[in-house]
Amino acid sequence: MANKKSIIEKFLTWYQKFQISKSPQMNLVWGFFLYTLVGFGLLSIPLFHKTSVGFLDNLFISTSAISTTGLVTVSVYDSYNFFGQLIVLGLFQIGGIGYMTLTTYYLLFTTKSITHWHNKIIGTEFTLPKTIKINDFIKSVIVFTAVMETLGAIGFYFAFKQEGMETLKAIWFSVFHSVSAFCTAGFGLFNDSFESYSSNIFINTIISVLAIAGSLGFIVITDLWYRLRGKSQSISFTTKIITYGFILLLFIGTALVYFAEPSVQNSNARFSESFFQAMTAMTTVGFNTISTGGLSLPILLFVTFLMYIGASPSGTAGGMKITTLTAMISVLKSRLVGQKRISFLNRTIPFERLYVATSTFILYTSIIFLFSFLLAFTENFDFERILFEVASALGTVGLSTGITGDLTEIGKVLVIVLMFIGRVGVLTFGFALINRKQKENENFIEDDLAV
Numbered sequence: 001m002a003n004k005k006s007i008i009e010k011f012l013t014w015y016q017k018f019q020i021s022k023s024p025q026m027n028l029v030w031g032f033f034l035y036t037l038v039g040f041g042l043l044s045i046p047l048f049h050k051t052s053v054g055f056l057d058n059l060f061i062s063t064s065a066i067s068t069t070g071l072v073t074v075s076v077y078d079s080y081n082f083f084g085q086l087i088v089l090g091l092f093q094i095g096g097i098g099y100m101t102l103t104t105y106y107l108l109f110t111t112k113s114i115t116h117w118h119n120k121i122i123g124t125e126f127t128l129p130k131t132i133k134i135n136d137f138i139k140s141v142i143v144f145t146a147v148m149e150t151l152g153a154i155g156f157y158f159a160f161k162q163e164g165m166e167t168l169k170a171i172w173f174s175v176f177h178s179v180s181a182f183c184t185a186g187f188g189l190f191n192d193s194f195e196s197y198s199s200n201i202f203i204n205t206i207i208s209v210l211a212i213a214g215s216l217g218f219i220v221i222t223d224l225w226y227r228l229r230g231k232s233q234s235i236s237f238t239t240k241i242i243t244y245g246f247i248l249l250l251f252i253g254t255a256l257v258y259f260a261e262p263s264v265q266n267s268n269a270r271f272s273e274s275f276f277q278a279m280t281a282m283t284t285v286g287f288n289t290i291s292t293g294g295l296s297l298p299i300l301l302f303v304t305f306l307m308y309i310g311a312s313p314s315g316t317a318g319g320m321k322i323t324t325l326t327a328m329i330s331v332l333k334s335r336l337v338g339q340k341r342i343s344f345l346n347r348t349i350p351f352e353r354l355y356v357a358t359s360t361f362i363l364y365t366s367i368i369f370l371f372s373f374l375l376a377f378t379e380n381f382d383f384e385r386i387l388f389e390v391a392s393a394l395g396t397v398g399l400s401t402g403i404t405g406d407l408t409e410i411g412k413v414l415v416i417v418l419m420f421i422g423r424v425g426v427l428t429f430g431f432a433l434i435n436r437k438q439k440e441n442e443n444f445i446e447d448d449l450a451v
Helices: 002-021 024-043 055-066 082-097 099-111 116-125 134-162 167-182 201-216 218-229 237-260 270-282 297-309 322-336 351-378 383-394 409-424 426-434
Strands: none
Touching: 024 055, 024 082, 024 409, 024 426, 055 082, 055 409, 082 134, 082 167, 134 167, 134 201, 134 218, 167 201, 201 218, 201 237, 201 270, 218 237, 237 270, 237 297, 237 322, 270 297, 297 383, 322 351, 351 383, 351 409, 351 426, 383 409, 409 426
């Protein structure tokens, strides 16, 4: 027994040294990778199955859960028993709030401080404005998550009971879908997502509130908390951009689906279905109340665009982020009007943020192109469906036109890679792969490039 304890202690000591020796970006990649492997290992245990589930399908579900995507190759409810479903819930809960968040909160709770190493990792995982302190941010993440998921579960319970669901099933379904909605995970225990509840305003509202609260991000929540407590005199520029951009894109998306999508024209719940379709793409929550595969081509492409953009940094949503889009628009606008400084709403944006945004935009778009190209080789589907699947996987959305379960084994592996990259972040993943220390004596020759 003592020998086993010694081996465990040696392993933990080695792993701690290994973590400290790696960059923050590599630590995030390794952290999510290990959680994915642990989830895969647990889901592979036959004891947690209702029916036999294949090796690749277990890996797919584990990656989808830890990345809070929601794309599935097998039915979670039909394939896994209660304990298997609980494992899936645990994975997307960890993925939703960030795997370092709970550890850091425990340190704050017990020691009232966090190490410099934890500070660096959290700063890498969550992009924060300089006005927000990491200690306050972590506390707001945990408290707000607990409050919203509890309220959501209570709301779901009453909604499901009104629909005639038995008590124990209603309790479990309420907890599962509340956590899934807030973490914008898109995992559901209904095989048709929420299509059967498309006209249930109560359920639609609960999902929307949870998804929007999670996707707008903990930056917005912390910022508002600062304002209410008098720690700041105004709302930060970042919060304003996130809020204004989200409302504008949500309004445009809702209007387009409402007026241009044929499948909702004769529906009794036309507005709620239109709003929900735009909301689920933007928040990347991944639930749907109308058949995504039945959307007309123009709306399918616009929904792809909404998934591409996503919502807020430092929230539970995926996508390229509204702030990145804003930075790109600012660069274009300033160039067109001949401004030397890059500004938006009369505020100058720091060049370091612009570099990050530009890099994210280029890398994110390149990955979508590359994987769409690869899947076009391996899969026999219309290109718009492939593009939609790629945008959904990289944006950790979970919406699908119905092709996920029919992907080839190579196709499933490609989507697994996409979901993983989407969760850790395209820039973080890129840094982890190619980051190297620049030598001080490295000489660069200045030259010109016509563009």
